[in-house]
Structures are given as C-alpha cells and as structure tokens.
Amino acid sequence: MDQRLMQGKHMEKILVLLHTEADGSLGRAARECLSLAASLGKYDLAISGADASAAANSAEGSAERILCIAADEFAVPRSSTDSAAAEMLIRTSGATLVLAPGTSRWSRALPMAAARLGGVIDTHAVGLEVVGDSIQVKRWFYRQRIEGTVARSGSPWIVVIEPGAFTATEATPRQATIETQSLELAVSPRTTVEGTISTAAGEQTIRPDAALLFVAGAGWTKKQKDGQVHFADAADRIQTFVHKSKCSLGSSKSLVDLSSEGEAVLPFLTHLHQVGQTGSTPRHRKGLATCCHGEEPHVVGWRFINERRAVNLDPNCGWARGKADVLYVADAFEVMKELNALLD
Amino acid sequence: MSIETEAGNDVNGVDAKPLDADIVCVGFGPASAGFLTTLTKLLQAPSTDQPVESRAVPGMPPQILCYERADDIAFGVSGVVTRARAIKSTFPYLNTAEIPLSARVGSERLLYLLDPHGASRRPLWMRLADKVIKGLAREDYSYEAPYIPPFLHKQDGFIFSLGQFMQWSGQQVMFSGTAQVWPGTPVSDPLFENGKVAGVVLAADGTEIRAELTVVGDGPVGPVGRRLDEVYGMPLGHKRDEWAVGMKMVVDLPASCTLEEGTVFHTIGYPEPEIFGFFYVHPDRVASVGIFVPSWLDSPVRTGYRYLQHFITHPAIWRHLKGGRMRSWGAKSLLESGRRGEPRLCGDGYARIGEGSGSTNVLTGSGVDEAWLTGRLLAEGVHELWREGLPFTKANLEARYVRRRRTSWLEKESIIAERARNGFQRGILRGFLGMALAGFTSGALGYNRRRDKPARPLEEFYRGRLSAEQVRDIRAACEKDAQPLHDALMEAAGWPAIEFDGQLLVSHQDALLMGGKVQAAPDLPDHVVFRDPDLCAACTNRLCIEICSGEAIHAGENGAPVFDRDKCVHCGACIWNCTQEVAPGVSNVAFCAAPGGLHSAEN
Amino acid sequence: MPYQIIVCGGIAPDPLQTLEPAMGPAGPALKNEMMLPAVFDPWAAHALYEAAHLARQFPGSSIRVVTLAPKAKLQQVMMTVAQKLPFELIPIDGPGGGFTDAVEVSKVLAQAISAIPGIDMSQFLLFGGWESATRGSGCVIPMVAARLGIEDCFLAVDELKIEDGALVIKERVEGGLLQVSRCSAPPAALAWATGSLPEPPNHPQTGMANMRAMMPALQRAKPAGLTGEGFSVPQATLPAQQRQTQVVKDKPAAEISRELLEWIKG
Structure with a gap:
C-alpha cells in the first residue's frame, strides 16, 4: 500500500494515537499500530498516559510530530480521562485518519472521543487498504462469520486496530530531534481505578499466552455408552489436563450455560471460557477440541487457531469436513485419560 | 413513566x-x-x-x-402444497410476494419411482409391474403418470414454507x-x-x-x-392408530437445476412402496423435498432420515438436487387416522x-x-x-x-377419505386400490379396517433377504456400539451406503445442526421419559430408537433406549412407535410438554 | 436510591442460523434476513438481566429498553423477552442488521433517549451489550454515552455492585484480568459482557402486562430514518477456510494420546 495513501485524492493526515501501559512502556498492540503507520508513510504520533514523553522516545522513529498528555490523572485506564485526552490530541493534531490499537483502554475511550469530535470510528480493523481513491478498512461482522470492508467519508476517522492483526516491528530508538509537545488538560474524574484482579477461574481462564487452547464441548456432560453421565470423571480429565499441560481452557456455549446455572455439572467453567458465539475468538497456535460437535458458530471461535485437532465420537461431524487438521474418531474420556497419564 | x-x-x-x-x-x-x-x-x-x-x-x-x-x-x-381454499377465503387477495418462500402452484406431476438398487421390499406383482414400467420409464428410473387423479391435484393452490x-x-x-x-x-x-x-x-x-x-x-x-x-x-x-413421520429438507438448488418456481412433484414407489415423497420448488431457486414414513410400513427398523437420503438420491430427484445445499431440515408426526x-x-x-x-x-x-x-x-x-x-x-x-x-x-x-387408507393394511396393491376406489367413488367403495397387527419380529421381516444368523450378528454388533439397527440392516439388505458430500448428504447429526438448528433449554428435565425401564429392557423391538427423527433416543446399556433432549425435534414419533404398554392404550413413552427443538423458520 | 436504567439492545439472528451475505444496491445484507429467526442480542440481554437484578435491589427503579430494529421482527422477539421482567419498550423501526453504521445508530439511540421525559441524570444508568452479535463494533454504548454527556463509561462489564451509592464495577481487560473501578454516582454507562446472572425464567403475567403497553408502542414506532450517508460496506464475503481433514478411525486411545502428546510438544 505504501505511499499511495498520500498520493490519492484523500491526502489523509494520519495520527497514531497510543497510550502507555502501567509500567510506562508501549505495549505490543501499540507497536503493531506503529508498524502499520510506518508502512503508510508520514504520520504524527500522540501518546497519553504516565511517562508518555519517555514512551515517545522509545517509539519507532518516523513520526513527524509528537504530542503527549502525561499528567498523573491520565496514568490509569478510565473513560473520562482517556476520552478527554484522545479528543484533545486528535483535535490538536488536525488528523483526518487516526490509527489506534484496540486495547481495552482505547476501546472504551475512543468511541466517546469520536462522538465528541463529530467524527467516525471503526473498530476491530484487521486490514487497511486503498481501493481506487478511497481507503477501506477490513473487519469482521456477525461474530467473525462474515468479513467485509468499510469505506467512509467522515472525518476524523478513527480506526481501531485489532491486536495481532499486524506484525509489530521492534522499536528502533528515535534518532530525530523532534520536540515532544506536551498538552495540558484539566480533568476532575468521578471514577477511581482500584486495580485489577484475576478472575476466580484463575489459571483455567482463556490465557492468550498459552501455546495450546483446549476446548471442552457439551459432550463431556452427555450420557455415555452406559446411559449414565460422568461429571466427576469429565471434570477430572479436563482439569488434570489443563493443570499438567499448562494449556488454556475454553468451552462451548452450551457447556458454559450448563455450568453457570446452578447445576452441578462442571462448575469450574464460566462464561470467560466461552469460545465463539458471544465468547472470544482466541489466537492460540494450537487447538484441541474434545466432545464438541462441529457446528458452525462453535467453529467461528476457532478461526484464528492455526493447528486444529479434534477428538469426537462421530466420524461425520462437522470437524471432519475441512475444519480440523486431524479428527480422531474416539471416546474423549478414554483418550484424555491416557493423555493425562502420559503427561505425568 | x-x-x-x-x-x-x-x-x-x-x-x-x-x-x-x-x-x-x-x-x-x-x-x-x-x-x-x-x-x-x-x-x-x-x-x-x-x-x-x-x-x-x-x-x-x-x-x-x-x-x-x-x-x-x-x-x-x-x-405444504395446498389448494388453500380456506386460507384464500380468509385472505381473498393473498399476495405470495408478502410471504417468503411462497409461490403459486405451476406445473404438477405424479412420478412413479422405480428402485434402481433393487433393495426395497416390493411384492412380486410390483416387481413384475416394474419390469413393464421400466420399458416406458425415463433413464432416471421414473415414470410420469399421464394424469393426476382429481382428488390429489393442487392446481390453483400455493406452495408455502x-x-x-x-x-x-x-x-x-x-x-x-x-x-x-x-x-x-x-x-x-x-x-x-x-x-x-x-x-x-x-x-x-x-x-x-x-x-x-x-x-x-x-x-x-x-x-x-x-x-x-x-x-x-x-x-x-x-x-388414533395410523400415523406417519413427515421429514423434509429445504434445499438451495444447484445452478444446473432448471425447474421453475411452482413446480410440484408427488412421488410413489420409492424408497419403499409405502413411502410417498414430494418435491416443491419455491421462489429464488429453493425447494422443499421430503417423504412420509407411515405406520403401515411394518418394518421393525423404520427410519425417516435414512429413507429421506435414499429418496433424494433417487436419479429422478438427484438430477435436480445434485450440487445443492441443505438450508433446513425438520420432521413431524402426522395423524393419518383422518x-x-x-x-x-x-x-x-x-x-x-x-x-x-x-x-x-x-x-x-x-x-x-x-x-x-x-x-x-x-x-x-x-x-x-x-x-x-x-x-x-x-x-x-x-x-x-x-x-x-x-x-x-x-x-x-x-x-x-375415511376408508381411503385401509387397504394398506392388506398390502400395497390394495392400498393403492383403496385410495383409488375412495377417490373415484366419493367414498362409496373402500376397504373396511382390519384389526391391528402386532409388530413383526426383525427376523421375520427380513426373511428371504437376511438369515436369522445375519440379523442376530447385526443386532449384537449394533448393541455393542450403541448404534441403531437400521443402517446396518439396510446395507446388509442391499441399500447402498450414503456417501456424504457435506452439503446435502450429511450425517443425521449434522442435519440437526446445519438444517434444524436444534436446541434445548439447558435447565429443564427430560421431556421424554420411559415410564417403566424394565419394559424397555425386555423389549426386543426398539422401534423408538430406529424411528427417532433426531437420534435423540439411542441405545444405552444393554440396548435399552436412552433419551438426549438436546437432539429432540419434538416430532413425537416415539409415542406411537413404542410397542410396549403400561396400561391398555398407554405406551411406555411419556412425552411431556417442553420448549426447544427445531430452530429453523423455513420448514 | 432508585435508578432510571435504559438498556440499549437490538436483535440478532438466532445463534445457530447459517449466515450468508448478499450484496444489494444499498450494500450488503444477510441473505433471507427477514426469514431468519431472531433473538434479543445476547450481550444486551445480559445487560437487561443485570438491570432487572439492580432494579429489584432498589425499589422504585425503572427499566426502559430502547431498540432499533424492524418492528415486525422486534415484536416477535419481544414475545420471549417481555416474559422475563417488566420494562417499558421504546422501539425505533429500522434495520437491525450488522451492516449499519454504529456512528449513525448511536445518534438515533441518543436522540430517542433524549426525547424521554423525566430523565434524572443523578439516577441515570445507560446499559447495553459490550458488542452486538451483528455489527460487533463495541462502539455504540460509549458513543451514546458521550452524546448524552455521560463521561463515565465501562466496557465489557462483568459485575456491578452498589456500595454507599458508588458504583463498583468490574470490567474485562487484557490478560484474563478484571479491572475494578469505583464511580462515585450516576450517570454512568455500562456495556455488559456476560455478567453472572442466568436468564430469568419466563413469567406469563409479566409478559401479558408488558405487552399491553408494548404493542401500542410497536404500532406507533417511528422509522429511524437511517441514511447511511458517508458510510458504505463495499464488500462482504464468507471467509473461505477449508482444510484437508485427516479422519483417524479405529485407533486405540493409547495410540491417539501418544500422537497428541507429540503434537502438543512439537
């Protein structure tokens, strides 16, 4: 795509809008955004948060102008302060196209800023390209089931980039002597941030850093060959495997629904484990599905899993037709028992 | 406020x-x-x-x-293909464009389907007749009846979803x-x-x-x-002792299909002589295709889904459907006692x-x-x-x-119509004859009803095609794998295996998910209950498992039926297929009120 | 203190339906969109259940649901939702699909809320789903909040507790963590993730009572008048992802587990 943005009719004035992490650094998503911007040509950089100007120095060095808001009130993720900072940075920059990483912090604040600026916004962007003389943002619709492109004429246009969609380049320390312009913004927030906590499910929550995503389907709670259900065995097989393999645990919606409605089924599963549908679409390198029938919405949650295997009793289930790399037609109760023994 | x-x-x-x-x-x-x-x-x-x-x-x-x-x-x-006399009297200016998938009936055909596999149970007279018809039939093993009896036609009517x-x-x-x-x-x-x-x-x-x-x-x-x-x-x-399971698919027709909106086929003769079929073309290249598996098909392993697959793959039907895609699927019980x-x-x-x-x-x-x-x-x-x-x-x-x-x-x-179907108790020939008599004499002539026949044992039903030993071995193998019997028995009796294409020919379970979108509320008790488990354990004729439209009733320990409500489409076939009674007229299957089931709005 | 809760939520295709885009002159839509059965948007439904839970704790609270959807479909969906809890429906008749612009939708919703008489900002909570199951932008609630002058907005909320009048909120953030914030008082906007409440059971009396007011509201629903100006979706396609699946049958569990172990470690 390169310089075409600058040559086209639009002549977009691009701003990369970042925030610092709790430790004052720029996160991976921010660096992904910077490398995307660098591929587009010239841009301005704006950073909000604690140590914003220090972070600006660590950023990749092709920004033409750098704006910062760095007062203490902007150190914590909070909609009122973050949206005010974003609004001021965008307004000051005069940008027509704003690229920002899709962190939880910006996802909360940037739509608010867009509304106040009279601008427009698109989120979860996984691509950005020039078609004819217009820019098009690529994103998913209907929970990752339909992919589409969006074109707009409003301005400023804030495009929130989906983490993981672009490659982050390692930051090269800034060589140029561009002065960082610090902006002052008075705020009086009504919200205090008290910190973060781990969810009750602890290590079993979907963890993006694990190499393997293990998904337990509703089949674990079904009556087995003997006509009985075996909840305790199912829970033991699943939890043992998660513990021993250090994998991330996901689940299908039907199983999560069963587990959260007061039934003694698999109480350690919560909606935070849900993959697909209203759940997450994790991006693990490998995924192992057990006792999941391959219905379409469930498979949606696997779209970004690179290597997929499934253990399932039905050789004709949806997994068998182009969704998994390998489908083992076998009883997951037996396979996982053996696998857990091997992991000792 | x-x-x-x-x-x-x-x-x-x-x-x-x-x-x-x-x-x-x-x-x-x-x-x-x-x-x-x-x-x-x-x-x-x-x-x-x-x-x-x-x-x-x-x-x-x-x-x-x-x-x-x-x-x-x-x-x-x-x-639904209907003359819609009552519906039209309620809506005299009914505009089919307002109702998705509805069309006026255009051409209507009655097809007699020959058996290309020689696997269906045709009596001798029918096999002889088939030889004659074969000479007149098209290459696709079908013979179009030169005329449709007036009591069957649906001209001036509608095709609906x-x-x-x-x-x-x-x-x-x-x-x-x-x-x-x-x-x-x-x-x-x-x-x-x-x-x-x-x-x-x-x-x-x-x-x-x-x-x-x-x-x-x-x-x-x-x-x-x-x-x-x-x-x-x-x-x-x-x-109420005559029933059928109606099972259908709604199909996106392939580009190669040239049938026009409003086309209606009624079929007889295949996959079993007792099974009637239908094929209706909706607007926008969509068709409904399905069969009725009646209670007088006295097979102890009657199944809707397997027969539906054989029906749609019959050359006369498949030539229109090949390359199509299942959009929807569903089943229901029909009370045929009139x-x-x-x-x-x-x-x-x-x-x-x-x-x-x-x-x-x-x-x-x-x-x-x-x-x-x-x-x-x-x-x-x-x-x-x-x-x-x-x-x-x-x-x-x-x-x-x-x-x-x-x-x-x-x-x-x-x-x-009261006596129109009684002939089927005496066999296929008299079944069709009875329909014709009732239809052409306005009910003046017809067969009287016979007393109910008990369900035939499996060995007797397959006599002449499978030995008792074969039946016994198949039964044992299916019991071991907790599988229903019909697939194994039908294949042993000459029915070809169904080769799945992932589009239209899919496993029964995928039909539930892709077509019927079957769902059950997670927090309710089972709505199908086997009242006396001992009766199920002693039953040798587990028709409830074979007929179940969603494979929701399957064989559990010792082959006795087990119910999985997540797969139930609420067709109710288990009620009238249960051969055991806990009291006179009360079958061993209790079918209670429950939400859930099919989530397709196209059937 | 009672709360005035407004829940914004649309409708979405019933989750197991097969979806396919179809391009028309005005851009894409779902193939057979009007034929697809619909449900109340799942995350918005959670927001509604949370609203009911909160309203039960604070007598005198009110719940209104502001919805932009085709009214015939909305009416059908309401026959299920209206049985769950008492609320007032403020329907806006318009497209409910995913290919509408979140920015324009937020304007329409904010206008509809602004037109409601008697809103007291000191009791006002704006609820909605984190992201819709259709558009999935996660933008609408924060934008509606901003247009209504609300500065405190929380996204992917899993829990709300009231402590001495303050709102203590847990939001999902990166790394499987929950961020805990304390907002001193309403107004605030909460875009809910799953929360922790089960779907309330259907209650026929509630449904019947709700419907007495809802049907006239649906009959009177004004068209949203979305123009789509400045926004287009030039392309919408199904992702093509077909793998060559190797189906392994008749292999003992022990052997499968060894193969899986090698794969996991590889």
Missing part, C-alpha cells in the same frame, strides 16, 4: 397468581392461526353493534392468549393488538374443574391460565389434546381444532388448509356466542362450531 403502573407488576418480584383470560389457545399451528386471524378480523370489523367486551376482565376488550411450545412461532414443519406462513400470519394477529401469541411457552395440562375445562396449566412454573374457552390446537402429539382424550375418551369406534381419529370436538369450556381434531385428509394428502378451516369455523362460532352473550358450553359449541364443521367441505371430504 413508572414501571409499577404500566407493567402492573413490580420489578421487585414475580407474582404467580393465576391469570384470567377469555380464550386460551394451546399451540400456534395453522388451526390456531386460522382461529386467531378470523376472530381478530371479526372483532375489528366495523359494526354498529356494541363492541364485544371481555367477560374475564370487564371493561376490557376480550383477552385472547395463545401459547406455543416451540421457541418461535415460525418453527413449525410441513411440506409453513414456518414463514405462520410467521406472517402470527405477525398480523399480533399487530392487530387483539390477541397475544407467546412462543417458548409449553402447556402441560388442561385445567379441569367440576368436569369442565377451565383453562390450562403452563409447564414452566405451573401457572394456571384460567379461561372460559380453551382452544386446543396442539397437534396430534400435544399433551393437552392427549390428556383430554384420556379423560373424556374417544367417540365410539374412533381411534375422521376415524376425530376426538370429541368440544365440551364444556373447550374446543378441538386442527390436526389433533382429526382434520387431516389422508386421501388428498392435505392438512394445513383443513386445519386452518377448523380454526376459522370455531372463530365464527365463538364470535356469534360472544355477540349473543352465550357461554361456551358443550351445547353452544356443538351448535355454533361442530354444526358448522359438519356442513363444511371438510366434513364431506373427510367422509370420502
């Missing part, structure tokens, strides 16, 4: 008091739709008379409620503001008081809906209708309409329009009684509803 005053119910808690209404309808199928549409129109028609007032809540307009078991009003199943038609009519009823239709709300029982029906009980929490009139339109396997039959008994000589299955049509506080009231015409193969008519006739009677300030007693309902029904075309045609 405060919620307390507007909603009449404080957000702080729910109130489980009985609810008072004037009319409560059970089930929203074509009969209830006909009833509610007609009643709504009558109540809203300009009139110089005083408007009808609620008797349950004086000062208000009539309170009319309808409770539907399925999770949406559009989740019904039928292969029942789901879309119900959705369309339900929306009109709701937007009239006169009646409320509540999906996802199964009714468990009628409410009896002093020998009368005083309303219904909802399955979810036992809430009583008290109403002066209960309109029972919950179909042939609905729990309210069945309970009324238990309590009041059937009229003398009436019995007039002989008619229950007591009314009593104090209740009236029966629709298929459960014996309205389906087994000669013309038509039920939706007939059901609609029963609803319309009841609505006309009810409106009269309201206007005249008369109560909904048995006598008044007899005079205003049943009498209307007895003088309608429905009754006349029901009488013609």
Whole structure:
C-alpha cells in the first residue's frame, strides 16, 4: 500500500494515537499500530498516559510530530480521562485518519472521543487498504462469520486496530530531534481505578499466552455408552489436563450455560471460557477440541487457531469436513485419560 | 413513566397468581392461526353493534392468549402444497410476494419411482409391474403418470414454507393488538374443574391460565389434546392408530437445476412402496423435498432420515438436487387416522381444532388448509356466542362450531377419505386400490379396517433377504456400539451406503445442526421419559430408537433406549412407535410438554 | 436510591442460523434476513438481566429498553423477552442488521433517549451489550454515552455492585484480568459482557402486562430514518477456510494420546 495513501485524492493526515501501559512502556498492540503507520508513510504520533514523553522516545522513529498528555490523572485506564485526552490530541493534531490499537483502554475511550469530535470510528480493523481513491478498512461482522470492508467519508476517522492483526516491528530508538509537545488538560474524574484482579477461574481462564487452547464441548456432560453421565470423571480429565499441560481452557456455549446455572455439572467453567458465539475468538497456535460437535458458530471461535485437532465420537461431524487438521474418531474420556497419564 | 403502573407488576418480584383470560389457545399451528386471524378480523370489523367486551376482565376488550411450545412461532414443519381454499377465503387477495418462500402452484406431476438398487421390499406383482414400467420409464428410473387423479391435484393452490406462513400470519394477529401469541411457552395440562375445562396449566412454573374457552390446537402429539382424550375418551369406534413421520429438507438448488418456481412433484414407489415423497420448488431457486414414513410400513427398523437420503438420491430427484445445499431440515408426526381419529370436538369450556381434531385428509394428502378451516369455523362460532352473550358450553359449541364443521367441505371430504387408507393394511396393491376406489367413488367403495397387527419380529421381516444368523450378528454388533439397527440392516439388505458430500448428504447429526438448528433449554428435565425401564429392557423391538427423527433416543446399556433432549425435534414419533404398554392404550413413552427443538423458520 | 436504567439492545439472528451475505444496491445484507429467526442480542440481554437484578435491589427503579430494529421482527422477539421482567419498550423501526453504521445508530439511540421525559441524570444508568452479535463494533454504548454527556463509561462489564451509592464495577481487560473501578454516582454507562446472572425464567403475567403497553408502542414506532450517508460496506464475503481433514478411525486411545502428546510438544 505504501505511499499511495498520500498520493490519492484523500491526502489523509494520519495520527497514531497510543497510550502507555502501567509500567510506562508501549505495549505490543501499540507497536503493531506503529508498524502499520510506518508502512503508510508520514504520520504524527500522540501518546497519553504516565511517562508518555519517555514512551515517545522509545517509539519507532518516523513520526513527524509528537504530542503527549502525561499528567498523573491520565496514568490509569478510565473513560473520562482517556476520552478527554484522545479528543484533545486528535483535535490538536488536525488528523483526518487516526490509527489506534484496540486495547481495552482505547476501546472504551475512543468511541466517546469520536462522538465528541463529530467524527467516525471503526473498530476491530484487521486490514487497511486503498481501493481506487478511497481507503477501506477490513473487519469482521456477525461474530467473525462474515468479513467485509468499510469505506467512509467522515472525518476524523478513527480506526481501531485489532491486536495481532499486524506484525509489530521492534522499536528502533528515535534518532530525530523532534520536540515532544506536551498538552495540558484539566480533568476532575468521578471514577477511581482500584486495580485489577484475576478472575476466580484463575489459571483455567482463556490465557492468550498459552501455546495450546483446549476446548471442552457439551459432550463431556452427555450420557455415555452406559446411559449414565460422568461429571466427576469429565471434570477430572479436563482439569488434570489443563493443570499438567499448562494449556488454556475454553468451552462451548452450551457447556458454559450448563455450568453457570446452578447445576452441578462442571462448575469450574464460566462464561470467560466461552469460545465463539458471544465468547472470544482466541489466537492460540494450537487447538484441541474434545466432545464438541462441529457446528458452525462453535467453529467461528476457532478461526484464528492455526493447528486444529479434534477428538469426537462421530466420524461425520462437522470437524471432519475441512475444519480440523486431524479428527480422531474416539471416546474423549478414554483418550484424555491416557493423555493425562502420559503427561505425568 | 413508572414501571409499577404500566407493567402492573413490580420489578421487585414475580407474582404467580393465576391469570384470567377469555380464550386460551394451546399451540400456534395453522388451526390456531386460522382461529386467531378470523376472530381478530371479526372483532375489528366495523359494526354498529356494541363492541364485544371481555367477560374475564370487564371493561376490557376480550383477552385472547395463545401459547406455543416451540421457541418461535415460525418453527413449525410441513411440506405444504395446498389448494388453500380456506386460507384464500380468509385472505381473498393473498399476495405470495408478502410471504417468503411462497409461490403459486405451476406445473404438477405424479412420478412413479422405480428402485434402481433393487433393495426395497416390493411384492412380486410390483416387481413384475416394474419390469413393464421400466420399458416406458425415463433413464432416471421414473415414470410420469399421464394424469393426476382429481382428488390429489393442487392446481390453483400455493406452495408455502409453513414456518414463514405462520410467521406472517402470527405477525398480523399480533399487530392487530387483539390477541397475544407467546412462543417458548409449553402447556402441560388442561385445567379441569367440576368436569369442565377451565383453562390450562403452563409447564414452566405451573401457572394456571384460567379461561372460559380453551382452544386446543396442539397437534396430534400435544399433551393437552392427549390428556383430554384420556379423560373424556374417544367417540365410539374412533381411534388414533395410523400415523406417519413427515421429514423434509429445504434445499438451495444447484445452478444446473432448471425447474421453475411452482413446480410440484408427488412421488410413489420409492424408497419403499409405502413411502410417498414430494418435491416443491419455491421462489429464488429453493425447494422443499421430503417423504412420509407411515405406520403401515411394518418394518421393525423404520427410519425417516435414512429413507429421506435414499429418496433424494433417487436419479429422478438427484438430477435436480445434485450440487445443492441443505438450508433446513425438520420432521413431524402426522395423524393419518383422518375422521376415524376425530376426538370429541368440544365440551364444556373447550374446543378441538386442527390436526389433533382429526382434520387431516389422508386421501388428498392435505392438512394445513383443513386445519386452518377448523380454526376459522370455531372463530365464527365463538364470535356469534360472544355477540349473543352465550357461554361456551358443550351445547353452544356443538351448535355454533361442530354444526358448522359438519356442513363444511371438510366434513364431506373427510367422509370420502375415511376408508381411503385401509387397504394398506392388506398390502400395497390394495392400498393403492383403496385410495383409488375412495377417490373415484366419493367414498362409496373402500376397504373396511382390519384389526391391528402386532409388530413383526426383525427376523421375520427380513426373511428371504437376511438369515436369522445375519440379523442376530447385526443386532449384537449394533448393541455393542450403541448404534441403531437400521443402517446396518439396510446395507446388509442391499441399500447402498450414503456417501456424504457435506452439503446435502450429511450425517443425521449434522442435519440437526446445519438444517434444524436444534436446541434445548439447558435447565429443564427430560421431556421424554420411559415410564417403566424394565419394559424397555425386555423389549426386543426398539422401534423408538430406529424411528427417532433426531437420534435423540439411542441405545444405552444393554440396548435399552436412552433419551438426549438436546437432539429432540419434538416430532413425537416415539409415542406411537413404542410397542410396549403400561396400561391398555398407554405406551411406555411419556412425552411431556417442553420448549426447544427445531430452530429453523423455513420448514 | 432508585435508578432510571435504559438498556440499549437490538436483535440478532438466532445463534445457530447459517449466515450468508448478499450484496444489494444499498450494500450488503444477510441473505433471507427477514426469514431468519431472531433473538434479543445476547450481550444486551445480559445487560437487561443485570438491570432487572439492580432494579429489584432498589425499589422504585425503572427499566426502559430502547431498540432499533424492524418492528415486525422486534415484536416477535419481544414475545420471549417481555416474559422475563417488566420494562417499558421504546422501539425505533429500522434495520437491525450488522451492516449499519454504529456512528449513525448511536445518534438515533441518543436522540430517542433524549426525547424521554423525566430523565434524572443523578439516577441515570445507560446499559447495553459490550458488542452486538451483528455489527460487533463495541462502539455504540460509549458513543451514546458521550452524546448524552455521560463521561463515565465501562466496557465489557462483568459485575456491578452498589456500595454507599458508588458504583463498583468490574470490567474485562487484557490478560484474563478484571479491572475494578469505583464511580462515585450516576450517570454512568455500562456495556455488559456476560455478567453472572442466568436468564430469568419466563413469567406469563409479566409478559401479558408488558405487552399491553408494548404493542401500542410497536404500532406507533417511528422509522429511524437511517441514511447511511458517508458510510458504505463495499464488500462482504464468507471467509473461505477449508482444510484437508485427516479422519483417524479405529485407533486405540493409547495410540491417539501418544500422537497428541507429540503434537502438543512439537
């Protein structure tokens, strides 16, 4: 795509809008955004948060102008302060196209800023390209089931980039002597941030850093060959495997629904484990599905899993037709028992 | 606006008091739709008379409620090609463009399908006849009948998707503001008081809906209708003992298909001589295709899904479908006893309409329009009684509803059809002959009904094709793998294996997911219960497993049936296929009211 | 203190339906969109259940649901939702699909809310789903909040507790963590993730009472008048992802587990 943005009719004035992490650094998503911007040509950089100007120095060095808001009130993720900072940075920059990483912090604040600026916004962007003389943002619709492109004429246009969609380049320390312009913004927030906590499910929550995503389907709670259900065995097989393999645990919606409605089924599963549908679409390198029938919405949650295997009793289930790399037609109760023994 | 005053119910808690209404309808199928549409129109028609007032809540307009078991009003199943005489009389200017998937019937053909595999059970005379027909038949193993008997034709009628038609009519009823239709709300029982029906009980929490009139339109396997039959008994000589499973797919036709919108095929002869098939072309290159597996197909391993796959892969059908894609799938039980299955049509506080009231015409193969008519006739009677300030007693309902029904075309045609299917008890030839006799003599001639035959043992059924040892081995292997018997037995008897293509030929379980989108509420008990497990354990004829439209009943320990409600499509076939009885006339399968099942709105 | 809760939520295709885009002159839509059965948007439904839970704790609270959807479909969906809890429906008749612009939708919703008489900002909570199951932008609630002058907005909320009048909120953030914030008082906007409440059971009396007001509201629903100006979706396609699946049958569990172990470690 390169310089075409600058040559086209639009002549977009691009701003990369970042925030610092709790430790004052720029996160991976921010660096992904910077490398995307660098591929587009010239841009301005704006950073909000604690140590914003220090972070600006660590950023990749092709920004033409750098704006910062760095007062203490902007150190914590909070909609009122973050949206005010974003609004001021965008307004000051005069940008027509704003690229920002899709962190939880910006996802909360940037739509608010867009509304106040009279601008427009698109989120979860996984691509950005020039078609004819217009820019098009690529994103998913209907929970990752339909992919589409969006074109707009409003301005400023804030495009929130989906983490993981672009490659982050390692930051090269800034060589140029561009002065960082610090902006002052008075705020009086009504919200205090008290910190973060781990969810009750602890290590079993979907963890993006694990190499393997293990998904337990509703089949674990079904009556087995003997006509009985075996909840305790199912829970033991699943939890043992998660513990021993250090994998991330996901689940299908039907199983999560069963587990959260007061039934003694698999109480350690919560909606935070849900993959697909209203759940997450994790991006693990490998995924192992057990006792999941391959219905379409469930498979949606696997779209970004690179290597997929499934253990399932039905050789004709949806997994068998182009969704998994390998489908083992076998009883997951037996396979996982053996696998857990091997992991000792 | 405060919620307390507007909603009449404080957000702080729910109130489980009985609810008072004037009319409560059970089930929203074509009969209830006909009833509610007609009643709504009558109540809203300009009139110089005083408007009808609620008797349950004086000062208000009539309170009319309808409770539907399925999770949406559009989740019904039928292969509807209909002359739509009753529907057209309700909507004289019906525009098919308003109702998705509906079309006017264009060309209509009756196809006799030869068996390309030689695997179906054809009697000798039929095999001989097939040899003759083969000379006349097309390359695709079909022979087009030169003419369609008048009693079968559907010219000037419509092809519908029942789901879309119900959705369309339900929306009109709701937007009239006169009646409320509540999906996802199964009714468990009628409410009896002093020998009368005083309303219904909802399955979810036992809430009583008290109403002066209960309109029972919950179909042939609905729990309210069945309970009324238990309590009041059937009229003398009436019995519900002829059934079929109707199973269909809605298919996106391949680009190669040249059939025009409105094309209708009726088929006979294949996959078994007793199985009738249909193929209707909707607008936008979509078709409905399906079969009826009747109770007089006396196979102890009768199955709907496997036969449906053989039907669609018959060369005469497959040439149109190959390369197509399944959009939807569904199944239901059809009560085929016709007039002989008619229950007591009314009593104090209740009236029966629709298929459960014996309205389906087994000669013309038509039920939706007939059901609609029963609803319309009841609505006309009810409106009269309201206007005249008369109560909904048995006598008044007899005079205003049943009498209307007895003088309608429905009754006349029901009488013609009454003996039309009896011949099938004596074999295929006499079955077809019986239909022809009834059809061409307006019911003057026909076979009388024989006494019921007990189900044949497997070994006897397959005699001449499979040895007793083969049957025994297959039975043992299937029992070991907890699989139903029909696939293994059919393949041993010469039926080719189905090669899945992932589009149209898919596993039964994928049909549930891709086509029927079958779902069950997670927090409810099983709605199919085997009353006496010992009877199941001792049963050697587990037809419930074989016929189950969703593989929801499967073999568990020692082959005894186990129920998985997540797969149930609520077709109710297990009720009439159970061969065990806990009491005379009471099968070992208890089929209770429950939401869930199919989530496709296209069937 | 009672709360005035407004829940914004649309409708979405019933989750198991097969979806396919179809391009028309006005851009993409779902093939057979009007035929697909619909449900109340799942995350918005959670927001509604949370609203009911909160309203039960604080007598005198009110719940209104503001919805932009085709009214015939909305009416059908309401026949299920209206049985769950008492609320007032403020319907806006318009497209409910995913290919509408979140920015324009937020304007329409904010206008509809602004037009409601008697809103007291000191009691006002704006609820909605984190992201819709259709558009999935996660933008609408924060934008509606901003247009209504609300500065405190929380996204992917899993829990709300009231402590001495303050709102203590847990939001999902990166790394499987929950961020805990304390907002001193309303107004605030909460875009809910799954929360922790089960779906309330159906209650026929509630449904019937709700419908008495909802049907006239639906009959009167004004058209949203979405123009789509400045926004287009030039392309919408199904992702093509077909793998060559190797189906392994008749292999003992022990052998499968060894193969899986190698794969996991590889």
